[in-house]
Amino acid sequence: MGRKYLARKTLHALATLAFVLAFNFFLFRVMPGDPVRLLARGAATHMTPQRIAEIEHEQGLDRPLPQQFVVYAKNTLTGQFGISFVTNESVTSVIGRAIWPTVLLVGSATLISTFFGLWAGIKGAWGRGSLFDTTSLFGSLVLYSAPEGWLGMILLIIFVGTFHWFPAGQMSSNTGQTGIANVLDVLSHLFLPCMTLVLGYIGEYTIIMRSSLLEVMGEDFVMTARAKGVPDRLVRRSHAVPNALLPTLTLVFYSFGFILGGSVIVEAVYSWPGLGQLTYRAIQDLDYNVIQAVFLLFSLAVIAFNLAADITYGYLDPRVREA
Amino acid sequence: MSDPQPEPDVAELGVPVVEVEDLEVNFKGRVGFFAGLLGRKGFDAKAVDGVSITLYEGEVLALAGESGCGKTTTARAIMGLLIPDAGTIRYRGEPLARSRRGLRGYRKQVQMVFQDPTAALNPRQTIYEIVAEALRIHGVPGGPDAKTEEQLVARALSRAGLRPPERFYLLYPHELSGGQRQRVVIAGALVVDPAVIVADEPVSNLDASVRGEILALLMKLREGSRISILIVTHDLGLAWTVADRVAVMYLGRVVEVGPAEEVLQRPKHPYTKALLNVVPEAGGTERPILQGEPPDPTRIPKGCRFHPRCPVVASGRAERLGILNRCVSEDLALEEIAPGHDVACYLKGLGEEP
Ligand SMILES: Nc1ncnc2c1ncn2[C@@H]1O[C@H](COP(=O)(O)OP(=O)(O)OP(=O)(O)O)[C@@H](O)[C@H]1O
Ligand code: SF4
Ligand SMILES: [Mg+2]
Numbered sequence: 001m002g003r004k005y006l007a008r009k010t011l012h013a014l015a016t017l018a019f020v021l022a023f024n025f026f027l028f029r030v031m032p033g034d035p036v037r038l039l040a041r042g043a044a045t046h047m048t049p050q051r052i053a054e055i056e057h058e059q060g061l062d063r064p065l066p067q068q069f070v071v072y073a074k075n076t077l078t079g080q081f082g083i084s085f086v087t088n089e090s091v092t093s094v095i096g097r098a099i100w101p102t103v104l105l106v107g108s109a110t111l112i113s114t115f116f117g118l119w120a121g122i123k124g125a126w127g128r129g130s131l132f133d134t135t136s137l138f139g140s141l142v143l144y145s146a147p148e149g150w151l152g153m154i155l156l157i158i159f160v161g162t163f164h165w166f167p168a169g170q171m172s173s174n175t176g177q178t179g180i181a182n183v184l185d186v187l188s189h190l191f192l193p194c195m196t197l198v199l200g201y202i203g204e205y206t207i208i209m210r211s212s213l214l215e216v217m218g219e220d221f222v223m224t225a226r227a228k229g230v231p232d233r234l235v236r237r238s239h240a241v242p243n244a245l246l247p248t249l250t251l252v253f254y255s256f257g258f259i260l261g262g263s264v265i266v267e268a269v270y271s272w273p274g275l276g277q278l279t280y281r282a283i284q285d286l287d288y289n290v291i292q293a294v295f296l297l298f299s300l301a302v303i304a305f306n307l308a309a310d311i312t313y314g315y316l317d318p319r320v321r322e323a
Numbered sequence: 324m325s326d327p328q329p330e331p332d333v334a335e336l337g338v339p340v341v342e343v344e345d346l347e348v349n350f351k352g353r354v355g356f357f358a359g360l361l362g363r364k365g366f367d368a369k370a371v372d373g374v375s376i377t378l379y380e381g382e383v384l385a386l387a388g389e390s391g392c393g394k395t396t397t398a399r400a401i402m403g404l405l406i407p408d409a410g411t412i413r414y415r416g417e418p419l420a421r422s423r424r425g426l427r428g429y430r431k432q433v434q435m436v437f438q439d440p441t442a443a444l445n446p447r448q449t450i451y452e453i454v455a456e457a458l459r460i461h462g463v464p465g466g467p468d469a470k471t472e473e474q475l476v477a478r479a480l481s482r483a484g485l486r487p488p489e490r491f492y493l494l495y496p497h498e499l500s501g502g503q504r505q506r507v508v509i510a511g512a513l514v515v516d517p518a519v520i521v522a523d524e525p526v527s528n529l530d531a532s533v534r535g536e537i538l539a540l541l542m543k544l545r546e547g548s549r550i551s552i553l554i555v556t557h558d559l560g561l562a563w564t565v566a567d568r569v570a571v572m573y574l575g576r577v578v579e580v581g582p583a584e585e586v587l588q589r590p591k592h593p594y595t596k597a598l599l600n601v602v603p604e605a606g607g608t609e610r611p612i613l614q615g616e617p618p619d620p621t622r623i624p625k626g627c628r629f630h631p632r633c634p635v636v637a638s639g640r641a642e643r644l645g646i647l648n649r650c651v652s653e654d655l656a657l658e659e660i661a662p663g664h665d666v667a668c669y670l671k672g673l674g675e676e677p
Pocket of ligand 1 (some may be wrong): 350351368369370388389390391392393394395396397557620
């Protein structure tokens with residue numbers, strides 16, 4: 001890959017990051033009232049005035065804005081996000097606890113929906129107009145437009161409410177099992193929220209893959225391959241799909257960036273102890289430090305995955321590779 | 324429909340390689356989703372509506388005509404890339420199979436060169452992979468002086484003017500110029516030693532400076548081989564430079580076909596004559612005399628399909644000659660007016676020039 005391309009993309013990512021840092025700072029300062037007092041009226045009513053003053057000092061809130069920014073930048077860049085006003089723990093460990101359930105939930109849902117979405121998109125486009133194609137396209141459009149919260153409720157009502165096949169929420173039954181039993185327990189809790197997300201994502205991936213492949217199928221090089229007598233299966237595998245996959249995978253990569261922040265509703269529906277639920281609670285409780293850190297983390301994920309997408313694209317597409 | 328082509332003078336024209344007879348290709352008219360619900364139907368486009376042409380061994384045949392007259396569709400049908408609605412295509416006397424499997428041997432013999440080399444090359448394959456592809460499908464020929472795949476790829480690249488060939492193996496299409504890309508396309512066709520090359524506007528997407536080179540390359544292919552070339556073009560000047568014979572198409576039909584000097588210097592069809600007047604000539608540009616609406620394959624006029632735009636009709640000559648009635652109402656087929664020169668026009672029986 002060209003060094004210039006790499007440098008340009010990295011620079012772009014860093015610039016975005018700088019913007020997000022600044023935005024994150026000002027967003028929380030321009031809100032009416034100062035954050036800590038606002039908080040003191042919220043969930044953290046248990047705080048004494050001394051404690052509030054302490055916190056204000058720690059976070060530099062008693063100093064003029066430019067100095068505050070210096071303190072904020074230093075704290076953020078060194079990973080000091082302060083404490084959660086609700087639990088009194090450090091924000092880092094609160095997030096550290098919540099991040100893995102989310103990665104497990106959203107990561108598995110993304111992998112499954114990418115795999116089946118791309119499969120259905122390819123099969124549909126290749127047999128354009130077939131029963132499979134029309135059905136999967138219709139299904140995709142319905143799922144694509146269905147709100148995740150609603151999908152989650154439906155699955156919950158059917159599989160928990162009516163059939164009692166799966167546990168109703170949380171991540172495990174907390175009965176202290178270990179080994180295989182524990183894994184199975186977590187999986188059974190994971191199944192419904194994961195399926196909800198899969199259903200939510202799969203339509204989009206199917207539609208993107210399908211339209212991307214249809215476009216490539218109309219290209220002259222696909223016709224050239226056919227004219228040369230390349231068997232259908234091979235035309236698809238070595239000409240059509242590789243060229244259609246590239247733009248699709250890039251889009252999928254971009255959407256990976258949103259996975260950390262993307263499961264707020266589903267986690268709320270299934271009481272899944274992840275980042276989504278943490279965010280949901282933190283907003284309700286005005287747990288200012290947590291909100292700020294989570295917001296930063298979500299932005300960071302988007303920026304990182306965009307950069308990763310650009311790099312992958314550059315690596316896979318010969319036209320960009322040399323540039 | 325048109326009569327079968329008159330028996331060619333075998334001594335002069337040689338052995339027929341590809342024979343197209345009464346070819347018809349329709350494209351289904353599409354209507355919008357809601358118009359469809361209301362029961363409305365689109366008009367079917369008769370892109371090719373009774374084309375008969377023969378490509379002889381070792382010749383260059385130009386298929387000329389305005390945009391939309393069905394040249395590309397004819398070429399694609401010949402390539403077996405679309406299934407005709409009617410008519411037959413024969414290769415060395417054998418009708419084309421309709422199945423993919425049955426077409427395999429044919430696909431080795433007939434290779435295609437597209438208009439836009441950038442689009443015709445898979446951007447993710449190297450030049451070597453692109454050129455070797457047909458060999459991998461059809462196999463490397465054995466025999467006493469058998470060559471390896473690499474030797475054949477190298478030979479095809481040099482024949483296409485990419486020398487030294489090894490220098491191009493690992494490059495990707497985007498690293499080449501437009502002219503070089505078209506040479507890669509040609510090398511990919513040559514590698515299996517085809518009997519026929521169908522080239523659809525092979526130079527119209529290239530810079531003017533390299534057009535001549537690519538045309539010269541195509542012409543040179545005939546040296547020491549009996550390869551036949553069907554070249555599709557809207558440019559009669561180009562047809563004049565490269566072709567032995569020219570077939571002029573109008574609205575899905577061939578209206579005049581014959582030796583290039585005959586057709587282009589002494590055109591017998593008013594449409595050919597009008598087209599020639601569009602070609603700017605040295606020492607002054609004649610004004611195009613083609614007027615009227617561009618032809619629409621969803622609405623083919625009755626009678627001679629050229630009559631709404633025919634200058635002979637417009638000037639009143641057709642009426643004076645007493646053919647107007649037939650011009651506007653009676654369909655007509657190609658008829659021979661001189662050896663190997665066929666025209667579809669009521670003027671020909673009268674010995675009148677268009
Ligand atoms: N896939 C298609 N679907 C519908 N109509 C088509 C399709 N391909 C071609 N046509 C129509 O058929 C007619 C003939 O098209 P064709 O491409 O064969 O013309 P052409 O002589 O090659 O023109 P050009 O010089 O512009 O390439 C045109 O009216 C075109 O709109
Ligand atoms: S047949 Fe009549 S309308 Fe057609 S080209 Fe000849 S003169 Fe013109
Ligand atoms: Mg064309």
